[in-house]
Amino acid sequence: MKVASLVDQLEYNDSRPTIQVLMETETGKEIRIAFKEGHVMKEHKTPFPIVVEIFEGAIDFGVNGKIHHLKKGDLIALEGGVPHDLMATKTSTVRLSLNKLDSAKRVEDVVSKS
Template sequence: MKIASLSNNIEYHESRPTIQVLLESESGKELRIAFKEGQVMKRHRTPFPIVVEIFDGCIDFGVNGDVHTLKKGDLIALDGGVPHDLTATVDSIVRLSLNRGDTAKRVEDVAKTSQ
């Protein structure tokens, strides 16, 4: 059994989203992405399907040029290879569910290059 919290020990980086692995299992990984208002994860693709939950706040989520405003409690699922970007309109916490074949490092690299 593993236990994690989306709301405890949240850290924000001043210039880019903060990525933290909360859980890893045989089926996948659960990451928390903490955004300060205005922070961006630029357009990128994932090699595997993902599910994104807005745990708190509000994110403008771009998919293939269309922007979807997602608020606390909203979920979005994407197939692998779909271009997408995220912009926090307020301080926000995002839960990202990754396939076990995907890596947190890939997500961290997107955040680092989005400054």
């Protein structure tokens, strides 16, 4: 059994989103991304399917040139290889579910280049 929290030890960076791996299981990884309003993750792709949950706040989630206005409680799933970008329209906490074969380092690299 593993236990994690989306709200405990939540930290925000002034200049870019903050990434924290909350848990890793046999099948996947759960990552928390903390955005301050205005933070951006530039367009990128993942090699594997992902699920994104807006736990708190609001995010503009761009997919193939279309913006999806996601708010607290919304989920979006993408197949691998789909270009997407994110912009926080409010201070937000996002849960990212990754495939076991994907890496948190890849997500950190996206943030560092945004």
